[in-house]
Amino acid sequence: MVQKKFPFIKKFLPIIGLFLFIYTIYQLDLSKITTAFFSVNPLYILIIIPFTLPRILIRNYAWKIIQEEQNIHVPYWTSLKIFLxxxxxxxxxPGYLGQLMRIPxxxxxxGQPYGKLFINSSxxxxxxxxxxxxxxxxxxxxVLSEFPELFMIAAGWMIILLIVLFFFVRRKRGEWFFKIIIKYLIxxxxKSYFYQFVETFYQEFPRVSSLFFPMFIGFxxxxxxxxxxxxxxxxLDLCIPYHYFLFLFPLANLAAFIPITFAGFGTREFTAVILFTTLFAIPGEEIFVVSLLGFILTDLFTGFVGFLVSLQEARKQGTTLRKLRNQLIKLR
Known part of the structure; x- marks a missing residue:
């Protein structure tokens, strides 16, 4: 019954983010949103965009460290193109899951096994x-005094995540879990394809100690x-101290990882408006613009650069769909 219902429910998941987006606008003043949007000095946009370059270079460097730890040897600039x-x-x-397209x-x-490359990307x-x-x-x-429960939720979530990661770091436990999943759910x-896929998960698995530096770079x-x-x-001349924004806006960004809409569209804006209008005496319309325009100038702009790179690669070696089809044929 659940298996039959889920595909039906899944069709409507993207609507949730769109609903939150429309609902947020409905609760605000559309004319004020428009005014705030066009009141942003274009000079600030010109300052924002160039910072994309060091951001992607640093993140690719962190990824390269993990690649080398797993004996996956890719030149830096090739890795950067794949990353983009x-x-x-x-x-x-939804939930940025499309990043797994790095794998093919x-x-x-x-020429490394799919399972190993899946683990590397993950x-x-x-x-x-x-x-x-x-x-x-x-x-x-x-904001411990204003939202004491928030700290407990954040700490609890990190503890649960660490326990889950600790479980899967050990090969015996991880393989046992995945084999159970394949046995009863696939x-x-x-089954044979998934067993073959899982068998290479722990091939040259990175040492936990080697991941601390990439995590540090991630900051x-x-x-x-x-x-x-x-x-x-x-x-927009909003009265939000830099350090508060730096450590609180990630909460809104975290909402974007909920896999219901593309790149968190709607969920991010909804969370940002509630969070910052509650803590600071600022108009919801303006923090809405910060969230939406910030997403456009950071994630979407970087994604657009990646789109141009993918077009270039497609011209060189054929369409992405053809490449994927060929890879699937090889698996058979």
């Missing part, structure tokens, strides 16, 4: 996101992206 292509797909899919490109270049995302969780914990501490015709990428968005706060 994955970013493009991530920016147009890595496979094409390295670990990079987890490590990068975990650095944001630490920032959220600091943010929750800043159709018989696909700088988050600081850059939230500083880019803070320039919009400054442009």
């Amino acid at each position: 292509i994955g970013y493009f797909y991530g920016s147009i899919t 490109y890595l496979k094409e270049y390295t 670990i990079e995302t987890i490590v990068h996101t975990f650095s944001m969780y630490i920032m959220i914990l600091f943010g929750a501490f800043l 159709p018989k015709n696909f 700088f990428t988050w600081i850059i992206i939230f500083s880019q968005e803070y320039l919009l706060v400054y442009a």
Whole structure:
């Protein structure tokens, strides 16, 4: 019964984010949103965009460290192109899941097993996101007196995440879990493919100690992206201290990881408006513009660069769909 209902429910998940987006606008004043949007000095936009370059260079460097730890040897600039292509797909899919499109490109270049490349891409995302969780914990501490439950929720979530990660770090436990899933949940015709996929998950699995430096580097990428968005706060003359925005806006960004709309469209804006209008005497319309325009100038702009890179790669080696089809044929 549940399996039959889920595909039906899944069709309507993207509507949730759109509903939240429309609902947020409905609760605000559309004319004030428009006024705030056009009151942003274009000079600030010209300042924001160039900071995308160091952000993606630093994050790709962190990913390269994890690649080398797993003996996945890809030149830095090739890795950057693959990263940008994955970013493009991530920016147009729910929960940024499209980032996994890095895998077929890595496979094409390295010839490494899909399972190993899946783990590499997943670990990079987890490590990068975990650095944001630490920032959220600091943010929750800043508003401890106003929202005491927020700190407990953030700390509890991090503890649960650490327990889950600790469980899967050990090969025996991880393989046991995935084999149970395959045995009982995967159709018989696909079991062999999934067993083959899972068997390479722990091939040259990175040492936990080797992931601390990439996580540390991740802080700088988050600081850059939230500083880019803070320039919009400054442009609109909103009374939000920089350190509060730096550690609280990640909460709104976290809502974007809920896999219901493309790149968190609607959920981010809804969370940002509630959070900042509650804590600071600022108009909801203006923080709405900060969230939406910030998303356009950071994530969507980076995704657009990735789109251009993907077009260039498509011209060189055929369409992405054809490449994926060929990879699937090889799996057979």
